[in-house]
Amino acid sequence: MKFGIVVNEGPYTHQASDSALQFARAALAKGHEIVRVFFYNDGVNNGTRLTVPPQDDRNLQKSWSELAAKHGLDLVVCIAAAQRRGVLDAGEAKRHGKDADNIAPGFRISGLGQLVEAAILADRMVTFGD
Amino acid sequence: MAEVEAPKLPSGVRKKLMFVNRKAPHGTIYALEALEVVLISAAFEQEVCLAFLDDGVFQLVKGQNTQAIGTKNFAPTYRALGDYEITRLYVERESLAERGLATADLMPIVHEDPDDADEEKPSIQVVGRAEMATLMAEQDVLLSF
Numbered sequence: 001m002k003f004g005i006v007v008n009e010g011p012y013t014h015q016a017s018d019s020a021l022q023f024a025r026a027a028l029a030k031g032h033e034i035v036r037v038f039f040y041n042d043g044v045n046n047g048t049r050l051t052v053p054p055q056d057d058r059n060l061q062k063s064w065s066e067l068a069a070k071h072g073l074d075l076v077v078c079i080a081a082a083q084r085r086g087v088l089d090a091g092e093a094k095r096h097g098k099d100a101d102n103i104a105p106g107f108r109i110s111g112l113g114q115l116v117e118a119a120i121l122a123d124r125m126v127t128f129g130d
Numbered sequence: 131m132a133e134v135e136a137p138k139l140p141s142g143v144r145k146k147l148m149f150v151n152r153k154a155p156h157g158t159i160y161a162l163e164a165l166e167v168v169l170i171s172a173a174f175e176q177e178v179c180l181a182f183l184d185d186g187v188f189q190l191v192k193g194q195n196t197q198a199i200g201t202k203n204f205a206p207t208y209r210a211l212g213d214y215e216i217t218r219l220y221v222e223r224e225s226l227a228e229r230g231l232a233t234a235d236l237m238p239i240v241h242e243d244p245d246d247a248d249e250e251k252p253s254i255q256v257v258g259r260a261e262m263a264t265l266m267a268e269q270d271v272l273l274s275f
Contacts, residue, residue, distance in 0.1 A: 006273070041163055041275075081163060112170040119271045120145055120174065127274050 003027050004122030005037040006115065008129030010045035011060040012053070017046050020128040021063055028071055036074045036118040037064075039107075041129065044087045047077040049104035061104045068106030075107045076114045139174070145270040146177045151186035152274065155205065156196060161189045162204050164275035169207075172214035179218035179269075180211075181262060183225045190221065190254065192237035205237065212241030217253050224259045 005024060009016035024034055039046050051061050068075050077087055083096070089109050093101040103109060119125050149168050155161040171178050182190060189208070196203040211219070219239060226232065233256050242248040257265065266272060 008275070040167075041159060080166060112167050113173065115167060115273075116147075116171045116174050116176075117139060119147060119273065120139055120143055120176065125271050125273065127272075129274070 001027075002033045002035050002121065002123045004035050004118035004125045006125065006127040006129070007037065007039045007043035007046060008041040008127060010042035011051065013042075014130060016043070016128040016130070017060050017064075018058070020126075021060065021067065023126060023128070024067060024073070028067075034071070034073055035122045036076055036114065038115045038118055039075070039077045040081055040112075040115065042085065043129070044077045044082040044085055047075070047082070047104050047107040047109075048087050048102040050102045065104050065106040073106070077103070077107050077109050078115070079109050079111055082109055144176055146179075146268060147171060147271045147273065148179050148181055148266065148269040150181045150183070150266075150272055150274040151189055152184045154185040154188040155194070156199065156201055160275045161186070162202070164273075165204060165207055167273065167275075168211070168216065169214060172216060178216050179220060179265075180216065181220045181222070181265070183222040183262060185225075185229070187221055187225045187229060187231060187236075190219070190236045190239070191231065192235065209237065209239050211239065212253060215241075217241040217243075217251070219254045220262060220265060221254055221256050222259055222262050223256050226256065 005020055007017055007020045011017045027034060046060060046064060049061060053059050064075060067073055087103065088098055088101045089103040090101045092109060149164055151161060151164055153160040168180065194203055194205040236254060239253040240250040241253050243251045
C-alpha cells in the first residue's frame with residue numbers, strides 16, 4: 001500500500017512526530033511504500049538541524065534524517081509554515097536576507113501543493129497531530 | 131499564501147477530499163493553516179469539501195473582529211471559497227447546539243451554481259452527527275486540523 005504521512009506538531013512537546021516515525025518504520029518494515037512525509041503547522045520544526053536534545057533522550061530530527069537516507073523518503077517541510085517559524089534552507093535564507101539556514105539533511109522545503117499531491121497519490125493519508 | 135505548483139499527476143484522477151476543521155479560530159493557527167491548504171487544493175481539480183465540527187464551528191461565526199488581539203482576521207476568506215469552486219461546507223448541528231450557536235449566528239456564504247444560471251446558492255449545509263459520519267465515510271481523503 002502507498003501511504004502519505006502528515007506531521008502537524010513539533011518535536012518533543014507532542015508525541016505526533018514520534019508516532020509518525022514509528023508508523024513510518026513499521027510500514028516500511030511490512031513492505032509498504034511511503035510516497036511522502038509532509039510536515040505542516042508546528043510540524044515544520046522537526047526539520048531543523050539545530051536541535052540538541054539531551055544525550056539520554058531520542059533525537060527526532062536525526063531519526064527522520066537517517067530513515068530518509070536509508071529508504072529514500074521524501075521529507076517535505078511546508079514553505080509557508082516554515083518561513084513563519086524560522087525553518088530555512090540556504091536558498092530561502094539568501095532570498096530573505098537571513099544570516100543562516102537550518103534545514104536538516106534529508107528534508108526539503110516546498111509548497112502546500114506537495115501535501116495535496118501526496119493525498120491524491122497515496123492510497124491512505126495518515127495524519128499525526130492533535 | 132504558499133506558491134501554487136503545477137500539479138504533476140496522472141490525468142483524470144479525481145478524489146474526494148474533505149478538510150475537517152475542529153479548532154476555534156485565532157487561539158491557535160490550525161484554522162488559518164487549514165484554510166491555506168484548502169485554497170491550494172482548489173488548483174488540483176479534486177472534489178473538495180469542508181467539515182466544521184467541535185470548536186471548528188466557531189470559524190464560521192459572523193462578525194469576527196480580531197483588531198483588539200492584533201492577529202489577522204481571515205474569516206472573510208471563507209466567503210471567497212465559492213470563487214475557488216469549493217461549494218460544500220458541512221457544519222455539524224450538534225456541535226453548534228453544544229456551543230449555544232444557531233445557523234443564524236454563521237456568516238452567509240454563497241456560491242454561483244453553474245447548473246442553475248449561476249444563481250447564488252448557500253454553501254453551508256448544517257448536518258447531523260450521523261450524517262457527518264456518513265459523509266466522512268464517503269471521502270477518499272480526510273485531512274484533519
